[in-house]
Amino acid sequence: IALSSLVPQHQAYEPVVSSSDDLISVTWKDTRYGCLDWGFCTILEKHFDYLTGEWTQEQNMTEEPRGVFSRSAIKGDVVAVTWNESFPPEFHLKVRVSTTRGTYWTEPFDLTPEPGAYADVSAIAINNNTIHIVYDKRIGISPNGVYRLFYRRGEILPNSVREAHSHPQQIELLQNYPNPFNPQTAIGFSLLAVGN
Numbered sequence: 001i002a003l004s005s006l007v008p009q010h011q012a013y014e015p016v017v018s019s020s021d022d023l024i025s026v027t028w029k030d031t032r033y034g035c036l037d038w039g040f041c042t043i044l045e046k047h048f049d050y051l052t053g054e055w056t057q058e059q060n061m062t063e064e065p066r067g068v069f070s071r072s073a074i075k076g077d078v079v080a081v082t083w084n085e086s087f088p089p090e091f092h093l094k095v096r097v098s099t100t101r102g103t104y105w106t107e108p109f110d111l112t113p114e115p116g117a118y119a120d121v122s123a124i125a126i127n128n129n130t131i132h133i134v135y136d137k138r139i140g141i142s143p144n145g146v147y148r149l150f151y152r153r154g155e156i157l158p159n160s161v162r163e164a165h166s167h168p169q170q171i172e173l174l175q176n177y178p179n180p181f182n183p184q185t186a187i188g189f190s191l192l193a194v195g196n
Contacts (some may be wrong), residue, residue, distance in 0.1 A: 043067035
C-alpha cells in the first residue's frame with residue numbers, strides 16, 4: 001500500500017474516507033484555522049480523482065472553526081459532506097454538496113435549525129438523485145433528555161452549487177441535468193461579473 005501525507009505540518013484528527021469507482025474523498029477535523037473549546041475545529045475535504053491521477057486542493061467545509069464528526073458519501077460526480085457544528089449549548093448538523101466532483105459546492109445547509117438543537121453523529125448515503133441522512137438528536141434537556149434517530153432526504157439540485165471560496169475564472173455553461181427529455185431540466189452556468 002502506497003503511503004502519502006495528505007495533511008503535512010499541522011494537526012489533523014478524525015479522518016473519514018468514502019469512495020466510488022473513480023473518486024476517493026477524505027474529510028477530517030483540522031486545527032490550521034483555529035478551534036473552538038472542546039476540540040471543535042474546521043472540517044476540510046480533499047479527494048483523489050482517478051481521472052486526473054491527483055489529489056485535489058483542500059476545501060474548507062465550515063464557515064467557522066466549530067466542526068466535528070464529519071461524514072461523506074460519493075456517487076458518480078456527486079460528493080456530499082456532513083458534520084456537526086457546535087454553538088454551545090447547541091449542536092447543529094450541516095451538509096454541503098458538490099455535483100461537479102468537488103469543483104463547486106453548495107453553501108452549508110443547516111439540517112437542524114430549530115432553537116435548542118442537539119444533533120449528534122450522522123450517517124450519509126447517495127442513491128440515484130437523492131441524499132439520505134440519518135442522525136441522532138437529543139430530545140429534552142440532559143440528563144433527562146433522550147436520543148432519537150431522525151431521517152432526512154433531499155433531491156440533489158445541481159443549479160444551486162457554486163465554486164467554494166472563489167470567483168469563476170471564466171464564463172462557463174454546464175451540461176443540463178437531467179436529460180432534456182424529462183419534464184424539467186436545469187442548466188448551471190457561471191459568469192465573471194453580475195450585470196443587467
